[in-house]
Amino acid sequence: MRDDERLIGRLLGPAGQEVTCDTCFEQLDAYVDLELAGRDADAELPGMRAHFEGCPACAEDHESLVALVSRERR
Amino acid sequence: MDYESQAWVAALTAGGSERESAVARLHELLLRAARFEASRRRDSLARVGAAELDDLAHQAADDALMAVLRKLDSFRGDSRFTTWAYKFALLEAGVKLRRRAWEGRELSLDAEGRPSLPDLRPSPHADAETSELLGALRTAIDTELTPHQRDVLVAVTVQDVPIDVLAERMGSTRGALYKTLHDARRRLRAHLGAQGLRVGDSDA
Numbered sequence: 001m002r003d004d005e006r007l008i009g010r011l012l013g014p015a016g017q018e019v020t021c022d023t024c025f026e027q028l029d030a031y032v033d034l035e036l037a038g039r040d041a042d043a044e045l046p047g048m049r050a051h052f053e054g055c056p057a058c059a060e061d062h063e064s065l066v067a068l069v070s071r072e073r074r
Numbered sequence: 075m076d077y078e079s080q081a082w083v084a085a086l087t088a089g090g091s092e093r094e095s096a097v098a099r100l101h102e103l104l105l106r107a108a109r110f111e112a113s114r115r116r117d118s119l120a121r122v123g124a125a126e127l128d129d130l131a132h133q134a135a136d137d138a139l140m141a142v143l144r145k146l147d148s149f150r151g152d153s154r155f156t157t158w159a160y161k162f163a164l165l166e167a168g169v170k171l172r173r174r175a176w177e178g179r180e181l182s183l184d185a186e187g188r189p190s191l192p193d194l195r196p197s198p199h200a201d202a203e204t205s206e207l208l209g210a211l212r213t214a215i216d217t218e219l220t221p222h223q224r225d226v227l228v229a230v231t232v233q234d235v236p237i238d239v240l241a242e243r244m245g246s247t248r249g250a251l252y253k254t255l256h257d258a259r260r261r262l263r264a265h266l267g268a269q270g271l272r273v274g275d276s277d278a
């Protein structure tokens with residue numbers, strides 16, 4: 001994606017419905033376990049993926065939890 | 075709830091030495107998570123020494139332990155207990171490490187002392203549609219948003235200030251600032267959409 005499109009994406013945020021930061025944190029563990037189990041986490045917990053697109057801090061927390069749990073289960 | 079998670083909850087709600095032992099194991103687990111996070115963020119903390127980083131990891135683990143014990147009643151087994159506990163350690167570590175990385179750094183401010191917004195000039199390769207959208211966005215940020223919405227939007231999305239760092243400096247919370255950001259984006263989307271500009275599928 002070019003810089004212009006990335007900037008527009010950051011300014012306008014996700015198009016779809018998204019959860020709040022508080023809800024994201026509440027559901028983050030369940031979302032990650034669903035993902036790592038190969039289930040459709042986005043269907044079971046809608047609004048999480050859009051929130052990660054809009055909130056860099058929650059996206060970082062999500063990436064870290066996926067990486068940590070994946071490593072611990074290896 | 076899976077067997078291992080049940081065992082964690084039972085041990086942490088037991089009395090005496092069983093609980094003490096479980097709390098110690100939980101702290102070890104949380105410290106491992108906090109150190110993992112510190113290791114992942116080492117590049118953004120090049121100026122911070124190893125001892126200080128480990129001290130921050132310990133503080134994060136301590137705070138996460140308090141949070142996990144305080145919220146243990148709310149654990150319903152929607153995930154494994156360890157996944158649930160880890161998220162508290164990663165949150166605490168992430169907040170502390172982002173704040174440390176931004177310590178002493180100032181936001182870029184304009185003449186009025188507000189987060190400065192560059193011209194948003196399109197790159198030389200931008201097509202006409204993108205150029206028009208960027209121009210309209212630049213105008214809408216100044217005309218359609220409240221001063222607070224504008225400042226939060228510019229700081230987080232243009233200047234890349236972590237939202238919890240901004241929350242600390244503004245005396246607010248991550249959740250409250252994200253709500254402001256969300257409202258600002260909806261307003262921009264609605265305004266641009268009303269002008270006939272393509273901004274993707276909007277929920278506004």
